[in-house]
Amino acid sequence: MEDEAIIELYFVRDERALRETEAKYGPLCRQVAGNILGSPQDVEECVNDVYLALWDAIPPTRPRSLMAFASGITRRQALKRLRHDTAGKRSAGCLVPLSELAEVLPDESFRPEVEDGELARLIGRFLKEQSPEARCVFVRRYWYFDSVRDIAGRYGFSENKVKSLLFRGRNRLRDYLRKEGISI
Amino acid sequence: MNIPRIADVLGLIDEDLLDAELPKRRRGRTVRFLLAAACVCLVLGTITALAAGAGTTLLAKFRKGEDGGFESGYDMAAQLTPFPEEALTGDIREVPALIRRQIEEATPWSNQLPNVYIREFDTSAKAIEYVGLEELRPIRWDVEETGTTLSVFGGKRGEIASVSIMTYCRRGEVRLQSQAWLRTEKGGADAALGVRTTEDVDYTEESFTAAGGFTCHVIRSTALESGNVTYDGYIVRAGILYTLHAAYPPSAEAQADGLLHTWADQFEPETR
Numbered sequence: 001m002e003d004e005a006i007i008e009l010y011f012v013r014d015e016r017a018l019r020e021t022e023a024k025y026g027p028l029c030r031q032v033a034g035n036i037l038g039s040p041q042d043v044e045e046c047v048n049d050v051y052l053a054l055w056d057a058i059p060p061t062r063p064r065s066l067m068a069f070a071s072g073i074t075r076r077q078a079l080k081r082l083r084h085d086t087a088g089k090r091s092a093g094c095l096v097p098l099s100e101l102a103e104v105l106p107d108e109s110f111r112p113e114v115e116d117g118e119l120a121r122l123i124g125r126f127l128k129e130q131s132p133e134a135r136c137v138f139v140r141r142y143w144y145f146d147s148v149r150d151i152a153g154r155y156g157f158s159e160n161k162v163k164s165l166l167f168r169g170r171n172r173l174r175d176y177l178r179k180e181g182i183s184i
Numbered sequence: 185m186n187i188p189r190i191a192d193v194l195g196l197i198d199e200d201l202l203d204a205e206l207p208k209r210r211r212g213r214t215v216r217f218l219l220a221a222a223c224v225c226l227v228l229g230t231i232t233a234l235a236a237g238a239g240t241t242l243l244a245k246f247r248k249g250e251d252g253g254f255e256s257g258y259d260m261a262a263q264l265t266p267f268p269e270e271a272l273t274g275d276i277r278e279v280p281a282l283i284r285r286q287i288e289e290a291t292p293w294s295n296q297l298p299n300v301y302i303r304e305f306d307t308s309a310k311a312i313e314y315v316g317l318e319e320l321r322p323i324r325w326d327v328e329e330t331g332t333t334l335s336v337f338g339g340k341r342g343e344i345a346s347v348s349i350m351t352y353c354r355r356g357e358v359r360l361q362s363q364a365w366l367r368t369e370k371g372g373a374d375a376a377l378g379v380r381t382t383e384d385v386d387y388t389e390e391s392f393t394a395a396g397g398f399t400c401h402v403i404r405s406t407a408l409e410s411g412n413v414t415y416d417g418y419i420v421r422a423g424i425l426y427t428l429h430a431a432y433p434p435s436a437e438a439q440a441d442g443l444l445h446t447w448a449d450q451f452e453p454e455t456r
Contacts, residue, residue: 001333065199065200117196124197139201
């Protein structure tokens with residue numbers, strides 16, 4: 001079913017909206033949650049929370065892209081759950097990718113005035129200026145938390161090429177932020 | 185920067201970036217779209233005379249590669265008979281008001297075209313009843329219908345310009361999409377249909393005479409990456425364009441071709 005039709009089902013409060021969302025985007029939501037949360041049970045609970053959140057959010061929200069909207073909610077729900085359960089026992093697949101980025105983003109102890117929204121806007125603008133290859137690899141690694149191997153398989157690249165694209169991308173991001181007046 | 189904050193910052197980046205994919209990873213889905221009539225009217229003006237007989241004319245086909253990805257496709261012209269909006273007597277008469285409301289409530293970030301009303305039906309028969317056009321006839325054949333999407337394209341004041349009924353069905357290994365497309369006087373007679381696939385395939389054109397004595401126009405594609413081949417059958421009857429798209433493994437060609445003939449033979453000789 002097309003996204004527009006699914007969104008219409010949400011708007012008329014028809015519960016088929018949830019079944020259609022599950023059929024179309026359930027695997028994607030599980031993948032996003034699975035990259036962040038370790039246990040399959042946590043992933044299932046998280047995805048159920050996502051459907052509830054979608055039901056509550058639409059309407060009034062009318063997403064431009066249901067795929068991006070559902071992915072975003074999944075990511076937030078999974079990170080929230082991860083923080084709640086952060087006793088350290090659980091595997092957190094997102095920690096490694098984020099630690100790669102930590103060294104190119106400003107340290108809040110030195111630059112507390114840089115707001116998250118402003119930084120996100122700059123990163124988004126930076127990504128739009130990159131080649132499609134560099135942009136997609138960056139987003140898969142740091143937004144979806146895909147492993148290097150999964151990204152390589154997804155795009156038919158070697159793992160070395162993915163690592164190289166990520167390395168250069170991080171360096172270019174650091175230079176870009178410096179030019180924008182945000183030094184590390 | 186600490187890791188929780190990095191996660192939060194990245195969560196705020198523009199959603200458009202999340203949809204991005206590299207061309208080489210695109211799946212071989214076939215995308216149909218209607219070209220804006222205003223853009224093709226000049227071409228159709230010289231083509232219309234050729235369209236007699238089949239009711240449809242192949243305008244052009246192409247294959248091109250770019251950045252590791254491919255796009256292939258063709259454009260088809262059709263000469264339809266515009267119906268007065270009053271000829272649509274079913275519950276579709278509620279749609280102009282619904283489209284007007286969609287237009288009033290549209291926002292720049294909406295992913296729905298405000299002038300298009302879309303509704304799902306369990307069966308094609310229910311969608312046809314909803315439209316209520318006498319000339320629009322259901323196809324009676326032994327296939328499993330999996331859903332029907334009605335799309336009503338409207339003008340700025342909600343007036344109906346065209347109606348599409350797309351039914352998804354299958355039989356064995358053959359996946360089918362059967363579509364009926366009609367225009368109102370608002371939409372005009374000259375129509376164009378673009379078929380695109382994100383793979384490097386070639387198309388061949390053929391035709392046959394159906395039981396009703398009219399021509400069925402057929403465009404076949406070479407194999408997609410999935411191994412499936414496709415065909416699109418086109419018939420214009422009583423001013424309505426009917427299309428049948430099928431995707432199937434080459435081993436199911438006889439069954440797929442049988443379905444094409446069964447579908448085409450459903451239509452009676454022209455009476456309108």
